[in-house]
Amino acid sequence: DVKVTQSSRYLVKRTGEKVFLECVQDMDHENMFWYRQDPGLGLRLIYFSYDVKMKEKGDIPEGYSVSREKKERFSLILESASTNQTSMYLCASSDSAGISGFETQYFGPGTRLLVL
């Protein structure tokens, strides 16, 4: 069964702290993604990775960085957390389109981050 896990369901941090959000997938997927979800805005892509040590910026990368040292793990880093980064963070993974002809993204349960 497909499994994407995120290190924390809820996280409370102070402004200026360095924050690490971890995501692990056990499906040997090539691609991994980080989104943030805010009411009325849907999901917005922060960063994604298509291979180990490879990353690309999404639509809203400012204030974030990522790390992918191993295929199964993709970390989102908030170098200096700010209150406007309070949000729900969702990780996803996908593999190259196979027989189905399309790439389904599988999501983790999300991390609700509150920055005070």
Add this chain to the structure above:
Amino acid sequence: AQKITQTQPGMFVQEKEAVTLDCTYDTSDQSYGLFWYKQPSSGEMIFLIYQGSYDEQNATEGRYSLNFQKARKSANLVISASQLGDSAMYFCAIEDYGGATNKLIFGTGTLLAVQP
């Protein structure tokens, strides 16, 4: 650039009735894919159904079907025989091709409440 529009922020439906969730899209690509995801209160995004732009038939998955009207650029989700467990946020998304992998562009979502 691809764009998804979901004009219904929220909807009510009676249990056992059918409901249609609207989704319109904008793309200049000739080939594209459309996804619907469900997000229950637990937070995890669950893949429901996929429609390829060249698929001749509307996609169906159990109680979920997609009313795909290519000329109108709409891909509405139809849930038949609604159940209480269908109460959730529903997101429509379009594939954004190009680069190292396919990304998803999400709409703002529709919150569905199924009433007993």
